[in-house]
Amino acid sequence: MVEHRPWLTFIAHAVLIFGAFILAFPLWVAFVASTQSAVSFNQIPMSLLPGGHFIENYSAVLTRGVASAGAVPVVTMLMNSLIMAMMIAVGKIAISLLSAYAIVYFRFPFRKTIFWLIFITLMLPVEVRILPTYGVVASLGMLNSYAGLSIPLIASATATFLFRQYFLTVPEELLEAARLDGAGPWRFFRDILIPLSRTNIAALFVILFIYGWNQYLWPLLVTTDPNYYTIVMGIQRMVTVADATPQWQLVMATVILALLPPVIVVVGMQRLFIRGLVEIEK
Amino acid sequence: MEKRVFFEHRLTPYLLVAAQLAITLIFFIWPAAQAFYQSTITQDAFGLSTTFVGLANFERLFSDSLYLHSIEITLVFSALVAASSLSIALLLAAMADRVIRGSSVYKTLLIWPYALAPAISGVLWLLLFNPTIGIIAYALRQVGYSWNNFLSGTDAMILIVAAATWKQVSYNFLFFLAGLQFIPRSLIEAAAIDGASPFKRFWTIVFPLLSPTTFFLVVVNLVYAFFDTFGLVHTTTAGGPAHATEILVYKVYRDGFVGLDVGGSAAQSVVLMAIVVLLTAIQFRYVERKVVY
Numbered sequence: 001m002v003e004h005r006p007w008l009t010f011i012a013h014a015v016l017i018f019g020a021f022i023l024a025f026p027l028w029v030a031f032v033a034s035t036q037s038a039v040s041f042n043q044i045p046m047s048l049l050p051g052g053h054f055i056e057n058y059s060a061v062l063t064r065g066v067a068s069a070g071a072v073p074v075v076t077m078l079m080n081s082l083i084m085a086m087m088i089a090v091g092k093i094a095i096s097l098l099s100a101y102a103i104v105y106f107r108f109p110f111r112k113t114i115f116w117l118i119f120i121t122l123m124l125p126v127e128v129r130i131l132p133t134y135g136v137v138a139s140l141g142m143l144n145s146y147a148g149l150s151i152p153l154i155a156s157a158t159a160t161f162l163f164r165q166y167f168l169t170v171p172e173e174l175l176e177a178a179r180l181d182g183a184g185p186w187r188f189f190r191d192i193l194i195p196l197s198r199t200n201i202a203a204l205f206v207i208l209f210i211y212g213w214n215q216y217l218w219p220l221l222v223t224t225d226p227n228y229y230t231i232v233m234g235i236q237r238m239v240t241v242a243d244a245t246p247q248w249q250l251v252m253a254t255v256i257l258a259l260l261p262p263v264i265v266v267v268g269m270q271r272l273f274i275r276g277l278v279e280i281e282k
Numbered sequence: 283m284e285k286r287v288f289f290e291h292r293l294t295p296y297l298l299v300a301a302q303l304a305i306t307l308i309f310f311i312w313p314a315a316q317a318f319y320q321s322t323i324t325q326d327a328f329g330l331s332t333t334f335v336g337l338a339n340f341e342r343l344f345s346d347s348l349y350l351h352s353i354e355i356t357l358v359f360s361a362l363v364a365a366s367s368l369s370i371a372l373l374l375a376a377m378a379d380r381v382i383r384g385s386s387v388y389k390t391l392l393i394w395p396y397a398l399a400p401a402i403s404g405v406l407w408l409l410l411f412n413p414t415i416g417i418i419a420y421a422l423r424q425v426g427y428s429w430n431n432f433l434s435g436t437d438a439m440i441l442i443v444a445a446a447t448w449k450q451v452s453y454n455f456l457f458f459l460a461g462l463q464f465i466p467r468s469l470i471e472a473a474a475i476d477g478a479s480p481f482k483r484f485w486t487i488v489f490p491l492l493s494p495t496t497f498f499l500v501v502v503n504l505v506y507a508f509f510d511t512f513g514l515v516h517t518t519t520a521g522g523p524a525h526a527t528e529i530l531v532y533k534v535y536r537d538g539f540v541g542l543d544v545g546g547s548a549a550q551s552v553v554l555m556a557i558v559v560l561l562t563a564i565q566f567r568y569v570e571r572k573v574v575y
Contacts, residue, residue, distance in 0.1 A: 008480060012377040013384075019374045019451075020391035026406040026448065029417060033409060045420040095302040102298035105288050114299055121310045123562050127509045127531045128554035131538040131547050132313035132320065152309040155302060172287045185289045214399035216513030217535070232399045236517045239405055248409060255405050262397035267390055274393075277453075278460060 027259075034058070034252035041248055057253045066238045066250050074254055077231040081213055082261075084149045084230055088212030089205050091154035097197070100163035101189055105175070122157040126218050134221050144225040153218060159204055162279055166200050167193065203276030206269050210262045231258040314555065320548035339549035348525060349533070349550075356529045359443060360507035364500055367447040371454030372496075376484065378455075379462040389459075396452040400445070401513030407445035408518045411437075431519065435526025438519045442527055445518065446511050454499050461495035462488065501565045508557065530554060 029048070033041075036051040061074045102108075103115055126133060133152060142148030170193070178188045194201075219230045229237075235258060238251045266273050289295075321339050323332045343349050378388050395403070410418045411431055419429040431437040465488060473483045489496075512531045515521060521528035521536060528536070534554060538547030 005480065009381065012380040015377045016374060016381065016388045016392075019370070019377075020388065023392060023395055023448065023451065026403075026410055029410060030406050041415050044415060045417055046415050048417070095305070099299040099302040102295040104285060106291065106295035106298075107288055108292065108295040111295070114303060117306055117311065118302060121306055123555065123558045124310050124314050125509050125558065127512055127534070128551050128558060129310075129313045129317050130535055130551065131544065132316035132551075133309060134539075135316070136309060136313055151305065155305040155310060160302065168285070172285060175285075175287050179287075185291060185294050210397055214402075216399055216401045216516070220516075221539075232401055232513070235405055236401065236513075239408065239517055240520065248415070251405065252409065255402055259398050259402050262399075263394050266397040267394055270390065270393070274456060277396075277456060 030252045030255055033248050034256050036249045038247060038249060041245075053249065057249050058257070061250050061253045061257070066247060066254070072226040072229055072234060074231065074234075074257055076227060077229050077234045078257065078261075080146075080149075080228055081230040081232065081258075083146055084215065084219070085209050085212035087146060087150035088153050088215075089208035091150060092156040092159050092208050093201055093204055095154060096156050096159035097163055097194070097201075100160050100167055101193065103160075104164055104167040105185070105188075118155070118157050118160050120157075121155050126153070130217070130221065137222055143222050144228050146228075148222045149215075149219055149228065149230070150212070153212070153215065156208075159208070162200065162204060163197065166197060170196060199272075199275070200279070202269075203272045203279060205276075206265055206273045207276040209265060213262050317548045317551040317555070320544055321552045322545075324545045335545070339545040340552075343546060343549050343553070348528075351525060352528050352530055352533045355439075355525075355527065356508065359439065359446075359511075359527075359529055360504050362443045363446045363450065363507040363511075364503035366443070367450040367503060368454055368496070368499060370447070371451045372458050372492075374451070375455050375458035375462055376488075378459055392455050393452045395449050396456075398449055399513060400449055400511050401517045403445045403449040404442070404514035404518040407441055407448065411441050411444075433523055435523055438523060438527045442511070442514055442518060445514055446507060450503060450506060454503070457495055457499055458492070461492050465491050498565070501561055505558070505561055508561075509554075530557075 029046075032048060032050050033046065034057055035054040036047070036057075037053045040047065040051055063073050063075065065073045065076075099114075099118065103111060137143060137148050137152060140148075142151070174192055175188060178192055183191070214232055215230065216233050219228075219233045220236070223229055223233075231254070235251065235254055238254060239246050322334060322336060324335050324339070325332050374392060378385060378392070381388065410416050411429065413419050413430045413432065416429075422429045429437055431441045469487055469491075470483055473487055478486070508529075509531055511529065512535065515527055515529060515532045516535075519527040521532050530550070531554070534547055534550040537543045537550065541547075
């Protein structure tokens with residue numbers, strides 16, 4: 001702070017508290033709704049204090065699911081989301097580490113071409129090539145499978161660039177020393193490069209886990225079997241019920257369960273998360 | 283910058299890039315190429331025969347009033363989301379940069395919405411704005427506005443803008459805060475000694491120095507509003523009422539998957555690709571060079 005201006009500091013606190021309150025308000029209302037009974041939604045406006053049906057609603061969605069949404073238990077959808085998010089995060093990191101290693105530490109024909117091909121994927125989000133990508137996955141027989149949910153998403157230009165940037169800053173003496181000691185490419189990669197990249201890998205993992213968990217359009221396209229629904233896209237089927245009012249207490253219980261894992265990851269690993277975010281976008 | 287020391291192996295590098303390359307070619311390049319091809323053909327109703335039609339799909343697209351409407355809607359939506367989430371985030375970041383006590387608590391309280399999927403954010407706001415039971419809809423009724431996002435296009439648009447903005451504030455906040463903390467204190471102190479008020483310092487020194495961050499965030503926010511908000515629209519308004527919230531990414535899905543118009547959807551994909559290429563090019567060209575003051 002440059003000068004002492006108590007009223008300005010007071011305003012700063014007030015604005016921040018107000019902002020935090022506005023951000024938290026929808027979450028609070030969702031939590032309150034998830035603890036109500038079905039009939040309590042007849043009361044208008046809805047109560048802003050939690051009701052007594054917390055255990056009832058949460059155990060209902062976790063074990064039985066919501067009938068209008070194909071009655072998939074939320075536990076199944078949470079598991080699917082977890083598997084998908086883990087496969088995407090681990091897969092992206094693994095193949096990006098390998099390709100960044102090749103691009104930085106080897107000289108080979110088509111190196112530049114491969115680099116540009118990977119770069120182009122930045123400009124091709126799923127949203128812009130929906131139909132043909134679906135066609136490819138369908139013809140490979142990967143619909144309704146974990147492979148279909150995750151593999152098409154694990155190519156990653158951003159992760160490859162991040163590791164490439166990082167590898168370029170690793171002192172060349174390390175490679176010289178390793179080669180003098182007779183280390184081959186695999187050994188250098190495994191024993192020197194990977195341990196050095198640990199923090200970057202962890203930071204990236206946080207970001208990619210959230211990215212994978214929050215996928216929406218892709219699971220919507222490639223899953224028709226309710227046993228492969230992920231939680232974020234499964235909620236849509238609970239909200240848009242034909243000619244009926246959604247069962248808000250169950251929808252909101254599912255929403256809370258769907259947002260809890262990524263929020264815990266972001267809040268619990270805040271340092272890594274911020275580092276990952278800023279590094280990726282640099 | 284290149285390494286001066288490297289491995290001489292011939293086959294190893296290809297093995298290393300094989301997985302990344304295979305996935306890129308099969309799931310990215312090949313479908314994109316197909317989108318280009320499909321945008322130049324039409325299929326009969328049963329998908330049995332295809333005819334090459336050149337640019338006819340694009341002509342049809344750009345003479346379709348619904349598509350032009352969708353472009354307009356997307357521009358309005360993106361501009362509103364970018365403007366409101368950036369200004370709210372800048373205000374919060376400027377305040378957070380000022381406080382010392384409790385700053386890490388505020389940070390935690392302000393960044394968690396980043397973790398939410400746009401679809402989840404949409405459902406949260408759908409409840410708040412629900413015409414019968416929603417708290418905000420109720421409050422609006424009390425002040426004499428009869429809110430109904432299922433009937434009014436304007437109300438539906440406000441709903442998706444609110445949900446998209448709410449989720450994006452955290453992201454912008456983090457980058458603005460990082461940008462603010464990067465500004466040399468000595469500049470601000472010098473201005474303070476010359477008698478510039480905090481308000482004046484912000485607009486004449488801090489804000490111009492933040493321009494690289496702001497510019498970068500504008501591009502990122504436009505990309506977010508254009509492409510990442512599909513789930514938000516799909517869970518809340520489904521493009522309605524009467525196409526009032528049918529943004530481009532929603533339309534390409536609807537025409538392709540529900541309407542089964544292969545050529546039309548592919549042409550839309552090509553247009554969207556052009557938009558991404560443009561936005562990415564702007565980002566790389568100007569953000570790399572940094573904004574000059």
